[in-house]
Amino acid sequence: MKQVAFGEENRDLSPREQLLRPMIDAIAQTMDLYGANYSFGQLYGIMFFEDRPMTLEEMKNVMNMSKSNMSYGVRSLMASKMVTKLEEKRERKDLYAVETDFFQTFKNFFGMKLQREIDVMRQALDVVIPELEGLVQAVDTPEDERQFCLKDLEKLEHAVQYYDWLQQFVDELGEENYFADKRRI
Numbered sequence: 001m002k003q004v005a006f007g008e009e010n011r012d013l014s015p016r017e018q019l020l021r022p023m024i025d026a027i028a029q030t031m032d033l034y035g036a037n038y039s040f041g042q043l044y045g046i047m048f049f050e051d052r053p054m055t056l057e058e059m060k061n062v063m064n065m066s067k068s069n070m071s072y073g074v075r076s077l078m079a080s081k082m083v084t085k086l087e088e089k090r091e092r093k094d095l096y097a098v099e100t101d102f103f104q105t106f107k108n109f110f111g112m113k114l115q116r117e118i119d120v121m122r123q124a125l126d127v128v129i130p131e132l133e134g135l136v137q138a139v140d141t142p143e144d145e146r147q148f149c150l151k152d153l154e155k156l157e158h159a160v161q162y163y164d165w166l167q168q169f170v171d172e173l174g175e176e177n178y179f180a181d182k183r184r185i
Helices: 015-033 038-050 056-063 067-079 102-137 143-173
Strands: 083-090 093-098
Touching (some): 015 038, 038 056, 038 067, 038 093, 056 067, 056 093, 067 093, 102 143
Antiparallel strands (some): 083 093
């Protein structure tokens, strides 16, 4: 694929590449919605349609970005398991391949994000709930403060139920055949 600078006309693009530009842009916009960098979304889209592993140099040339930005983008996509570094090399340069299974990228990306949310919230819940329970039981806690603590505990118990459910969802999402009935393509 040739340079894909999206704000510019590029007469060097083949008809296929011209047709794919809106699709690559849509992938980038979608990833941006979920907190991924738009440029990294473009890179993912380009690699998705490239159908072959690419080196950082090739990506840099296609994206017209600095090598350091490209390296950061690839690391970000690797952290989301949307891109993997291959064992093989091309002319002593590392090769990277994109995950093309949207079901798998969904599992990887959202599983990771949701697990992070669960871990952060559970850590806070594990600290705050016992402290609030201590305030409720303390003899020197004023009654109005005790009532507020009881209401807060009720809200936090609901949060515990939600994060227990969310953990179960994430665990199931990680199972190999979670989307088995959806992959009849």
